[in-house]
Amino acid sequence: MNTRANPTLWTGGALLGLVLLPALVTALLTGARAPTIDVLHRYAPxxxxxxxxxxPFGRDVMIFVLSGAFNSILIAAMAVCLSTIAGTVLGLIAAGRPPRVIMGLTDLGLAFPPVLIAALLVTALGASAMGEILAIALFGLPAQIRITRQAARAILVQDYIAASRLAGRGTIxxxxxxxLPNILPLLTVQATSSLALAILSDAGLSYLGLGAPPPRPDLGRALAAYQIHVFDHPLLVAVPGLTIMxxxxxxxxxxxxxxxxxxxxLEDHRA
Known part of the structure; x- marks a missing residue:
């Protein structure tokens, strides 16, 4: 894998570093908890x-946003790990069998608005970090199953797979x-890209009041709480919005x- 002449990769890593490193340091120092309320220092410059x-509560905006970013990244990472593992297993099963039950449920899941599914699941489970993780994981599961199945089926038609079957190897x-080793790079790329959607899903659910309850810092909840100050204190809205972006x-x-x-x-090898 050549990463030296890859400006997209380096730029993406640099953008993530602008948030990840300060968020990690803040979490180590504060435990990713909300800063102390100090009403005597509201709207301090x-x-x-x-x-x-x-x-408006006298809390330090930088600490609050960085703690919220750490919590959002943690929830997104756990949700993506869960959906990647479950989606890979189900996708591999669907690749080796006729696409009936699993792919039928996958198509059904893709037909419904994902935010609606996530909102319904969070409502059923209650507003909590675990409910949010399960909702976001379920949100990304159908696409993960379909991608895994398509990649696996492309490999299963290769000649060396037929030779393995003739040698007596079973499907598992x-x-x-x-x-699995051949589709692992694809799964890595898919998981990385899925983190972006998971961050957006976390912010959206929290903005709607369906995320983990207060006092846990959260980027989506910060946007919802600060939006009324968009004209008189625009920095309150700009900072969490820019962090999500x-x-x-x-x-x-x-x-x-x-x-x-x-x-x-792969292209060099084909050439």
């Missing part, structure tokens, strides 16, 4: 003690030894860069 000022052994753009560009880096050796 930018200063050394409050680099981005304070909000072929999927484990030949198919950097994360989504960073994960998308990183996924695109990884895809280009993984495709380049």
């Amino acid at each position: 930018l200063s050394l003690s409050h680099p981005l000022g304070t909000d 052994s072929i999927l484990r030894r030949h198919v 950097l994360l989504v753009l960073g994960f998308n560009m990183t996924g695109d860069g990884l895809r280009d880096a993984l495709d380049a050796p």
